[in-house]
Amino acid sequence: xxxxxxxxxxxPVFEEAPxxxxxxxxxxxxxxxxxxVQYPNQGLQLLLKYLSGSTLVKGINGFEAExxxxxxxxxxxxxxxxxxxxxxxxCAVSDKRQLTFGSGTQLTVLP
Amino acid sequence: EAGVAxxxxxxxxxxxxxxxxxxxxxxxHATLYWYQQILGQGPKLLIQFQNNGVVDDSQLPKDRFxxxxxxxxxxxxxxxxxxxxxxxxxxCASSPQQGTSMGYTFGSGTRLTVV
Numbered sequence: 001x002x003x004x005x006x007x008x009x010x011x012p013v014f015e016e017a018p019x020x021x022x023x024x025x026x027x028x029x030x031x032x033x034x035x036x037v038q039y040p041n042q043g044l045q046l047l048l049k050y051l052s053g054s055t056l057v058k059g060i061n062g063f064e065a066e067x068x069x070x071x072x073x074x075x076x077x078x079x080x081x082x083x084x085x086x087x088x089x090x091c092a093v094s095d096k097r098q099l100t101f102g103s104g105t106q107l108t109v110l111p
Numbered sequence: 112e113a114g115v116a117x118x119x120x121x122x123x124x125x126x127x128x129x130x131x132x133x134x135x136x137x138x139x140h141a142t143l144y145w146y147q148q149i150l151g152q153g154p155k156l157l158i159q160f161q162n163n164g165v166v167d168d169s170q171l172p173k174d175r176f177x178x179x180x181x182x183x184x185x186x187x188x189x190x191x192x193x194x195x196x197x198x199x200x201x202x203c204a205s206s207p208q209q210g211t212s213m214g215y216t217f218g219s220g221t222r223l224t225v226v
């Protein structure tokens with residue numbers, strides 16, 4: 001079985017400040033890791049993914065994430081956020097059969 | 112390419128009524144998923160199809176939920192009878208194949224409110 005824990009349910013941050021959204025996972029097999037973003041009343045959009053290789057992955061909208069196998073983490077970062085980044089962010093893990101989501105982190109960017 | 116299409120976008124029904132949702136995946140995607148997303152939670156997989164066969168329906172409440180994908184293309188999810196706790200967004204997603212490294216493509220979802 002696999003699971004995902006997103007440690008922060010809500011993260012408020014001021015515009016142009018850096019942000020980190022935390023994600024930890026557990027799985028007995030090797031996994032793929034994903035971050036999705038969900039804007040109000042919309043479906044989920046893929047931000048970035050880790051499959052193998054370099055542990056630092058870059059995604060859309062200036063986001064990046066770092067895979068840390070020893071800490072079983074896949075934290076999402078952005079050096080400078082914009083108002084338009086306000087959304088719900090979901091970390092997800094795939095054991096190559098099924099995609100399991102965390103409970104989400106609401107990022108609110110304040111002016 | 113066209114995305115995953117879902118309808119309706121919104122539905123309000125009374126408890127004990129029935130409801131159906133429709134999903135048309137991306138053309139050529141063999142794998143189709145239905146997720147339930149309750150407010151404040153992450154999406155939870157209800158059922159996964161590979162072509163027109165069910166791969167995983169272990170979390171589908173089969174006493175009231177049913178789903179089909181008869182021709183291996185579009186799919187319907189039905190709830191009968193609905194309960195208050197079924198209020199959620201129902202998301203459909205598709206991928207080229209099971210276990211794809213590409214991630215899934217999601218539709219915009221159907222927001223169900225049971226009153």
